[in-house]
Amino acid sequence: MTIKTSGQLSLSEIASELGCPASSTLAFMVSIATNSKSPVQVNKTAPHKISEFYGYRHTSSTPAKLKSIYFNQLRFDSVAQYFDIGFRTDTAPYGRVVKIHLHINPTGVSSGTTLYDGIIYSGVAPTSNTTWLTGKIDLNLDYLWPGKLARDNFNVMCYYTAYFEDTPSINVYAERQWILRPQVTTTTS
Structure with a gap:
């Protein structure tokens, strides 16, 4: 245009x-x-x-597309749940708003239950870099543990979808499974 x-x-x-x-x-x-x-x-x-x-036409008529998301730092357990997620684009995103949607559900017996479903990150992409990090995203999902998940035994799937706010139908996707099994204690006599 x-x-x-x-x-x-x-x-x-x-x-x-x-x-x-x-x-x-x-x-x-x-x-x-x-x-x-x-x-x-x-x-x-x-x-x-x-x-x-007046009359200017920009070569970037096709906006930058997200190519992938990756995990720089992550932790998901009964004490803390945080992520530092990275993005890669095909061209510079020129400061567009990028969002990450997270959906968490338990696997196994109660796999039909949704534990969390919402936006965990909304931020402005850099103007020139094609890779960048969100910085630490601390979820503080303590409400998941009482009654829904045991603190010493859980198995959940996290589904991450990242997209630019102005083109939400063009997105990238990642998933991660988190499992914590109870510690086996043995006694010796």
């Missing part, structure tokens, strides 16, 4: 063409307007004007 060539032009229209958040500054938008094949080139010298974008 090409930005219109006349009429009133807003920052949100420019942001839409560039694939960046509407809250981005004009200076930031100028810095990422790098399509040398556009019929119009944006002036990189300050002061910047919105009118510099």
